Amino acid sequence: xxxxxxxxxxxxQIRRRLGNLFRDxxxxxxxxxxxxxxxxxxxYYALSNLNKILIRMGLLLTPEVKCYICGxxxxxxxxxxxxxxxxxxxxxxxxxxxxDENLVEKYYSTSMRDFIIK
Amino acid sequence: MNWTEKYRPRxxxxxxxxxxxxxxIVEWMFKWxxxxxxxxxxxxxxxxxxxxxVYALANDxxxxxxxLNASDYRTEEKIMERVGFIAYGSTLETFxxxxxxxxxxxxxxxxxxDPKEDRGGLKAIIKIASKKAVPVVASANxxxxxxHKELIDVFEVVEFKRLTPxxxxxxxxxxAKKEGLxxxxxxxxxxxxxxxxxxxxxxxxxxxxxxxxxxxxxxxxLENLPLDQLLRRLSSTTNxxxxxxxxxxxxxxxxxxxxxxxxxVSRSKVMKADxxxxxxxxxSILDIMLGRMKRERxxxxxxxxxxxxxxxxxxxxKWGAVYDGRxxxxxxxxxxxxxxxxxEFDDLMDRLRGRLHESRRKFIYGTVSTASLIYDSYPNLRxxxxxxxxxxx
Numbered sequence: 255x256x257x258x259x260x261x262x263x264x265x266x267q268i269r270r271r272l273g274n275l276f277r278d279x280x281x282x283x284x285x286x287x288x289x290x291x292x293x294x295x296x297x298y299y300a301l302s303n304l305n306k307i308l309i310r311m312g313l314l315l316t317p318e319v320k321c322y323i324c325g326x327x328x329x330x331x332x333x334x335x336x337x338x339x340x341x342x343x344x345x346x347x348x349x350x351x352x353x354d355e356n357l358v359e360k361y362y363s364t365s366m367r368d369f370i371i372k
Numbered sequence: 373m374n375w376t377e378k379y380r381p382r383x384x385x386x387x388x389x390x391x392x393x394x395x396x397i398v399e400w401m402f403k404w405x406x407x408x409x410x411x412x413x414x415x416x417x418x419x420x421x422x423x424x425x426v427y428a429l430a431n432d433x434x435x436x437x438x439x440l441n442a443s444d445y446r447t448e449e450k451i452m453e454r455v456g457f458i459a460y461g462s463t464l465e466t467f468x469x470x471x472x473x474x475x476x477x478x479x480x481x482x483x484x485x486d487p488k489e490d491r492g493g494l495k496a497i498i499k500i501a502s503k504k505a506v507p508v509v510a511s512a513n514x515x516x517x518x519x520h521k522e523l524i525d526v527f528e529v530v531e532f533k534r535l536t537p538x539x540x541x542x543x544x545x546x547x548a549k550k551e552g553l554x555x556x557x558x559x560x561x562x563x564x565x566x567x568x569x570x571x572x573x574x575x576x577x578x579x580x581x582x583x584x585x586x587x588x589x590x591x592x593x594l595e596n597l598p599l600d601q602l603l604r605r606l607s608s609t610t611n612x613x614x615x616x617x618x619x620x621x622x623x624x625x626x627x628x629x630x631x632x633x634x635x636x637v638s639r640s641k642v643m644k645a646d647x648x649x650x651x652x653x654x655x656s657i658l659d660i661m662l663g664r665m666k667r668e669r670x671x672x673x674x675x676x677x678x679x680x681x682x683x684x685x686x687x688x689x690k691w692g693a694v695y696d697g698r699x700x701x702x703x704x705x706x707x708x709x710x711x712x713x714x715x716e717f718d719d720l721m722d723r724l725r726g727r728l729h730e731s732r733r734k735f736i737y738g739t740v741s742t743a744s745l746i747y748d749s750y751p752n753l754r755x756x757x758x759x760x761x762x763x764x765x
Contacts, residue, residue, distance in 0.1 A: 335565065339536050345391050346538060358549070361542055362386060365391070369398055369432075
């Protein structure tokens, strides 16, 4: 089985010749295709539906989600919580931020920036 | 003080998780008067911060929240009596000072309002929101796309999701730090894993751990058990506290428990006649009480019914009542795996009933025993019905 990392909302090319399956893929709710750029997956449910088709061709797409605090990308498959996490999120927290002593303060300051509270 | 209350976030930025949903709500709060939607509806499972965020938002933006829990205020009359005047902008303060106080109305658990049975409850909420005098926020654990269609159509829907284990760790780490607790990382991870994204449960588990309790017991594996399992557990114990605990965590099955115990007691060969009479009489009274409570929607009687039912089951078990896996025939249609499956089953039955042009009662009592056999034997029947008759029909 080959694994391919993807990011929600960002275009990517599927490393397989799709043929007739292309039509089935673009019909999935939450999966779009932009000519010249590639496929865009919106959320986890769309991804799991897409994987149901691609798994037949020996390919599995795995999501990478952005760390809410530092902005680096986290690989869902390598996460220690992969078994219990519902994964239907597009924001996570990376291991280095999670082990940071000032995790809460950093989270709050990012959150504050989000709401632009003056 | 309860830790869930003590450490309830007071500001928006302190609420962990659901970042996108929170942004959407804040955006809506700044444009609610010009928005084409009347209010905002937050949907998501319990314990993930819906209510907390509403209060934090109100606190940060300077609103005073008037909360109405749909368990207490369900009918149009009651809702209008409580908050109707606000929608028309006629508070005493406005009358005397001419200034309108910044008020937000928050309808909690609107999924508890039945559009048919709760005479105009939903309509009253929509009516108040449509005046656009104050921002109206509603929350629900689950929304029925058909039953609550009129609410979904006019409210902006924002979905709250369960928290990820890492987000739970942030919350727990913060509390542990403030309380000066020395909790190992492994314990935090274990709690985060076992709480299934429910922050309230995770905090309670941490509290239990802090007082030296066994927090793993709090993950409540006894909640929403299938009827058969619940009956087996109930009949296998003669501990009143355990029976009460089991009943309280499985309140959806009480009616079935009463019927089944009625059947067990009346068929019992070892129980003396006077004891049998005593138990049957109490079970009959409980059945009447439960029916009346549901009809009048006086749910505060639940605690009394639960205590009496626990006592009756305790006595029945002590006097030799044994559950042998038999569910009374007239309750058979409810005997499917659990509440979710039963709801799915009911939905399917409704669709089939419509196709057969039969009344619900006639269908359930006349046709359903055959249908349940078919459904149990063919698990893909639902998919088949959806394919033939359409998913939303």
